[in-house]
Each structure stands twice: as C-alpha cells, then as structure tokens.
Amino acid sequence: AQKVTQAQTEISVVEKEDVTLDCVYETRDTTYYLFWYKQPPSGELVFLIRRNSFDEQNEISGRYSWNFQKSTSSFNFTITASQVVDSAVYFCALSEARRSNYKLTFGKGTLLTVNP
C-alpha cells in the first residue's frame, strides 16, 4: 500500500530564513510519481512539481528546490529566503503506476508560517 508521511505538522520561520519540508513515502511499485502542492489561505491546491521515480536529479526553480532520494524514500522541499507569501499548507503526494489508476495519496500537510 502507498503511504506518505509529512512528520512536520507546523513550521514557523522568520522571513528570509531557509526552510525544508520533509516528505517520506512508501510504495511497492518501481514506477511512481511524487508531487508537491501548495494550499494558500484561499484554499485552492496549486501544483508545484511532479517527479517520476526514475529521475533522481534534484530540481531548482527560483527559490524552491527539491531533493529526491530513493535510498531513503524521501522527497524533501526547500524554500530559500522565505517570504510571507510562502505561508501556506504544503502537501506531498504519491501516485503509483500499477493498479492504482494514478490516484494521489497525500500526506497530512505541513503548515508553513513565514513571519515578517
């Protein structure tokens, strides 16, 4: 069965600090996809990144970076020089290629508060 664990329920930082959000996943599939979504106070889920299981290269997009490590089944998300607008709930999610119709399994989310 697939499972996603986001151990950090809430994180609070001061603007300009770097912050890393942890995500650990479990799957029996060799082919799977990992995602991060952002849910700002307005409530919608905003797609941030999709990564397939065969691509372990880290990715950087502006102030955002992602560290995918299959050896530890982790897909961590780092925000560099955080800003108040980064305040949101962040969800990590997993979909398996086999049998699951690619439905997403979500972690419980991490509430990030960036204080000015």
Next chain:
Amino acid sequence: EAGVTQFPSHSVIEKGQTVTLRCDPISGHDNLYWYRRVMGKEIKFLLHFVKESKQDESGMPNNRFLAERTGGTYSTLKVQPAELEDSGVYFCASSQAPGGTQYFGPGTRLLVL
C-alpha cells in the same frame, strides 16, 4: 486556458438534504478525479473517471454518494441524504493522461448541520 472549476464554492445544508457538486475539468482532459478532505484528516481519493467511464470508485464512502460524468465533460457528485460526517472540502482534479499532473479546482466547502 481555463483551469478546473467547481461549483458551488460553499454549501451549507441540513442533515438529510441532498447536495450536488459540479466540476468542470480543463478542456481536453480525459481523466477526472474527486477527492475529499474532512476536518483534520488527509485529502482522500474518492473516484476516477476516464472520459465518461468510472475507472476506480474504491474511495467512495458509501452508496449515499453518486458521481456521474455525462458525455465525458463535466462531472457531478451527489450526496443523498447528507450526513454530518460528510462535511469537508471536496476537490476535483483533472489530468490529460494517466500519471500526468493532476490540476485541482478550488474545492467546494460542504457543511452539513
């Protein structure tokens, strides 16, 4: 290009009443998913359509929930009769291909009193 839209944004109903939620996916997206987040819990999968066909409805809580996708375009999710535990946020998502990125709508916040 318009994103996924959902209607209504909020709904407050009494226990025993019926509510119908609507989702319009991104144009051209054959895959449509419904998810739900009840208070304090994870976002959970409800069901998956490919065009007008239900591919997987293993996440539907019980037979009070009925989803349809007429003509493979928009989808509706009807709850009849609603119970208190049905309160939560119902999200719809669509993707162009299986395994592709699922883009979410803004959600419908349902409160059953």
